[in-house]
Amino acid sequence: MVTRGFFSGRRPPSDTDARIPPGQYLEQGFPVLSAGPTPRLRTEDWSFTLKHGPKPIKKWNWAEFNALPQNKMTRDIHCVTAWTKFNTPWQGVLIDDILADAGIEPPTGFTLAHSFDGYSTNVPTKDLVTGKAMVALFYEGKPIAPDHGGPARLLVPHLYFWKSAKWVNGLQFTERDEPGFWELRGYHMYGDPWREQRYSSDS
Amino acid sequence: MSAEPQPQSPWQTATISRVEKRTPRVTSFWFQPSRPFTHLAGQHVDVRLTAPDGYQARRSYSIASAPEAGAAIELAIERLDDGEVSPFFHDVAEVGDEIELRGPLGGHFIWEVSDGGPILLVGGGSGVVPLMAMVRHRTLQRSAAPVALVFSARTWDEVIFRDELIGLDNRRDGFDLVLTLTREQARRPSDYSRRIDAHMMVQAMERLPKAPRLAYVCGSNAFVSAAAEAIIDAGVPAALIRTERYGV
Ligand SMILES: Cc1cc2nc3c(=O)[nH]c(=O)nc-3n(C[C@H](O)[C@H](O)[C@H](O)COP(=O)(O)OP(=O)(O)OC[C@H]3O[C@@H](n4cnc5c(N)ncnc54)[C@H](O)[C@@H]3O)c2cc1C
Numbered sequence: 446m447v448t449r450g451f452f453s454g455r456r457p458p459s460d461t462d463a464r465i466p467p468g469q470y471l472e473q474g475f476p477v478l479s480a481g482p483t484p485r486l487r488t489e490d491w492s493f494t495l496k497h498g499p500k501p502i503k504k505w506n507w508a509e510f511n512a513l514p515q516n517k518m519t520r521d522i523h524c525v526t527a528w529t530k531f532n533t534p535w536q537g538v539l540i541d542d543i544l545a546d547a548g549i550e551p552p553t554g555f556t557l558a559h560s561f562d563g564y565s566t567n568v569p570t571k572d573l574v575t576g577k578a579m580v581a582l583f584y585e586g587k588p589i590a591p592d593h594g595g596p597a598r599l600l601v602p603h604l605y606f607w608k609s610a611k612w613v614n615g616l617q618f619t620e621r622d623e624p625g626f627w628e629l630r631g632y633h634m635y636g637d638p639w640r641e642q643r644y645s646s647d648s
Numbered sequence: 649m650s651a652e653p654q655p656q657s658p659w660q661t662a663t664i665s666r667v668e669k670r671t672p673r674v675t676s677f678w679f680q681p682s683r684p685f686t687h688l689a690g691q692h693v694d695v696r697l698t699a700p701d702g703y704q705a706r707r708s709y710s711i712a713s714a715p716e717a718g719a720a721i722e723l724a725i726e727r728l729d730d731g732e733v734s735p736f737f738h739d740v741a742e743v744g745d746e747i748e749l750r751g752p753l754g755g756h757f758i759w760e761v762s763d764g765g766p767i768l769l770v771g772g773g774s775g776v777v778p779l780m781a782m783v784r785h786r787t788l789q790r791s792a793a794p795v796a797l798v799f800s801a802r803t804w805d806e807v808i809f810r811d812e813l814i815g816l817d818n819r820r821d822g823f824d825l826v827l828t829l830t831r832e833q834a835r836r837p838s839d840y841s842r843r844i845d846a847h848m849m850v851q852a853m854e855r856l857p858k859a860p861r862l863a864y865v866c867g868s869n870a871f872v873s874a875a876a877e878a879i880i881d882a883g884v885p886a887a888l889i890r891t892e893r894y895g896v
Contacts, residue, residue: 446661446748448697450740455732456703468696468706470732476895477869480756482876482886526895527694527706563887592873630755644753646658 464521465529466638472528477592480626484562484612488596493580494615495547503547507596511582513538513546518579520602522609523638535600537581540573540616552618557625558599558610559617566610566625567634568601570618577603580613605636605643659696662749664741665720671806674774675738676712676724679749684719687711689785690758690778690864690892693721693751697736707733710777710866710892711752712809714784724808726774757864757892761786765793765822766856768863768884770844770875772800773808775867778892780809782864783823787816796852796860798826800844800871804835824855844874846881853882860884866892 457471465471488507495502505513519534544551551574559565572578581589581600589595594611601608607627628634633642641647662679669675679693689711696706713722727738741747759767759782769779776799786795801807807827814836817825828840828848840848853860863884865875872893880886 446698446746447700448736448747449745451697451699451705451736453697453699453703453705453732453736455705468704470705476893477873478893478895479891481891482865482880482889483873484886485880526708528895592869626756631753644658 461531464531466523466641468641469523469527469529469638472524472530475530475533475593476524476526476528478524478526478607479592479611480564481562483591486561486591486596486612491596492614493543493597495543496615496617497552498617498619502549505546510538510580510597514542515582516542516576516579518581518600518602520600522602522606525605525607525632525636525643529638533602534585535579535581536583536586537579537597537600539576539579541576543580543616544574555619555622557617557619557623558608558613559615560610561612561614564610564612564626566599566608567619567623567628568604568608569622569635572601572604573616577601603637605633605638607632608636659748659750661746662721664743664745664747667741667743670724670808673806674724674726674808676722677737677741678713678720678722679747680720681749685752687715687721687752687781688758688760689715689781691752691754691781692778693723693749694753695723695733696748696750697733698748705732708753710781712777712780712784714781714788716788717784724774724777724780754892757866757890759785759862759864761789761791761793763793764861765791765795766858766860767793767795768849768853768856768860768879769795769797770800770849770863770865770879771797772844772867772871772875773802773806775865775871775892775894776808778866779864780813783813783816786823792822794822794824794856796824796826796855798828798844798848798852800828800830800867800875802831803829804832824852826852826855844871844878846878849875849878849882849884853884860888863889864892865889867894869893869895
């Protein structure tokens with residue numbers, strides 16, 4: 446349906462058009478969205494726990510986690526509130542390297558990411574491994590700002606950004622696909638920006 | 649052709665049924681949905697504009713009207729001069745126009761009478777919009793839940809819903825309005841003329857009979873960060889604070 450009188454000049458340049466998923470617009474800034482206040486986290490108190498169901502597999506403190514191999518990833522990110530940001534540069538620990546350090550093969554099924562503020566989000570495990578995702582520690586070469594999820598956030602750039610849990614403190618493997626915080630509140634279980642899987646009623 | 653019935657598009661057409669200027673920068677638009685829905689106070693809708701060549705822009709807007717106010721929903725849109733969608737509403741949209749809309753959306757930043765009180769509401773600029781839906785819902789339900797609304801605006805003339813809010817404040821029925829003007833002197837003795845800080849939050853909470861069960865903060869990101877910090881410093885546990893950030 447064409448909207449009467451709407452002729453925006455804000456079209457993305459055609460060379461980048463193909464990189465912007467449907468319904469998204471290109472953002473130059475880096476908006477912040479979150480369900481609650483930014484938690485006050487000190488790296489001295491920080492820890493990261495890997496779990497299979499209720500069973501803990503391995504836990505790292507800040508120094509141990511930072512000693513894991515680190516990789517860089519520059520990706521386009523897509524927020525469900527319709528902004529897309531190009532070429533965001535991150536550095537952190539690939540989920541593959543976390544699993545390797547814990548001495549396990551990636552389990553089948555699903556993963557719930559948990560955060561210090563009680564937030565959680567679900568992702569199929571296969572979307573986290575083979576170089577697709579990391580626990581990011583740096584943004585643009587600097588420690589991640591608290592508003593953007595620092596000291597550590599999950600980065601799953603190929604899904605809507607609410608899946609990239611801020612202030613992450615653990616991953617939990619689950620057999621079933623269990624909804625996380627926003628998924629319980631009407632958002633899509635998978636969240637593929639290219640298929641506009643925003644809300645639970647989207648196919 | 650597939651035998652499966654196609655799912656109904658979640659988008660629907662809504663007709664603008666009324667337009668009212670609220671402040672120099674904020675105008676309310678009432679949308680009459682073709683498929684009416686019931687929302688919860690604090691929820692938002694997504695609005696989608698389509699240009700003749702198929703280019704689309706979509707944005708989220710909180711619903712200002714109470715759930716029980718009737719089928720037409722009120723959106724109060726602030727004009728950002730260099731924006732894309734808000735200037736369209738201010739300069740082009742008029743009564744009778746059809747706009748695509750999707751909703752209601754959002755399942756966290758909501759308050760129902762059954763959630764009870766006391767409640768601390770803190771809004772900056774157009775961030776007052778979802779809080780207004782909560783305040784109106786409380787009034788229409790004749791709820792006795794104690795509510796304090798701290799509303800920060802640059803000037804007296806930029807206080808969205810000002811007369812309605814002051815009218816509700818004057819009823820002294822457990823709703824308490826605290827205005828704080830950042831670029832002008834306060835006009836009412838109990839108001840402030842500075843940015844929100846922890847001391848102001850402590851004093852606002854003293855107007856409630858006991859500590860809030862929940863606090864809701866909405867506005868620009870910078871506002872929400874600062875106000876949430878102030879509420880935590882005033883002694884409210886972070887877990888009781890819900891935020892809605894309008895992005896930039
Ligand atoms: C849940 C939710 C509820 C909301 N509720 C309300 C509400 O009730 N009322 C309300 O007024 N707003 C609300 N908002 C904000 C609203 O969604 C829009 O962000 C706002 O109206 C601005 O949109 P715009 O298209 O006019 O501006 P945009 O085009 O999005 O621009 C926003 C700002 O970013 C800058 N900008 C971004 N991209 C460019 C570019 N390519 N070129 C130049 N400048 C650029 C501009 O400086 C501009 O001022 C809400 C947001 C959310 C997430």
